[in-house]
Amino acid sequence: MPDRPEIVCICGSTRFVDEMRAANRDLTFAGVIVVAPGEADAVITTGQKAALDVLHLRKIDLADRVLVVNPGGYVGESTSREIAYARAAGKPISFTDPV
Template sequence: MSSPQVITPEEQLTEAKRQLGFPGIVVICGSMRFMAEMAEAELRETTARPGKIVFKPVGEEKSPNGLLSDPVEGEALKVRLDDLHRWRILLADEVLVVGDYIGDSTRGEIAYARSLDKPVRFTHPEVDPDA
């Protein structure tokens, strides 16, 4: 007698999205210095046929009057935003890395996505840390 196949929560999520007919979900990753390029990528991915649900990082939080301007509150918020971004990666079907530079945070996001077997695309493939 064979044992029943165990389905992971991630596999259940994928199957539920398929059954519901969800459009593809892409999460945009990259340095905050590429926010304008991320906005362009968001528009391209959303309006392509078939369109996709797009998540991207919250921007402009490092401006002098921004959400991260207070060092103590800003660090706590950054941790929360990083956690939320990892949840976006888990929910997404694929990751799009924007920009011609990969910092430590983005490198960690790429590694996390790949550990989940998520496809990772790059606007600048030459910066792929695993290429």
């Protein structure tokens, strides 16, 4: 038995916030520690977006694996960057939908 639960970082477009919340819930109830993108209630600035993008890469660093939430196979520019970062770090990556 592991010393701690698995840590999964959720990645995906913010347009899929409901799907990411569902994945977070399902993983959490399965005993997984989930790190996910931050959410904002309002439009964010370019500077805030850049800071959040860097923060999300640190979340990938913490994770044992990455789950990409990609309904319909959609993977945008930011998510593609995160996937490349995770691959370079040797993190296993899975997708909710075929790419």
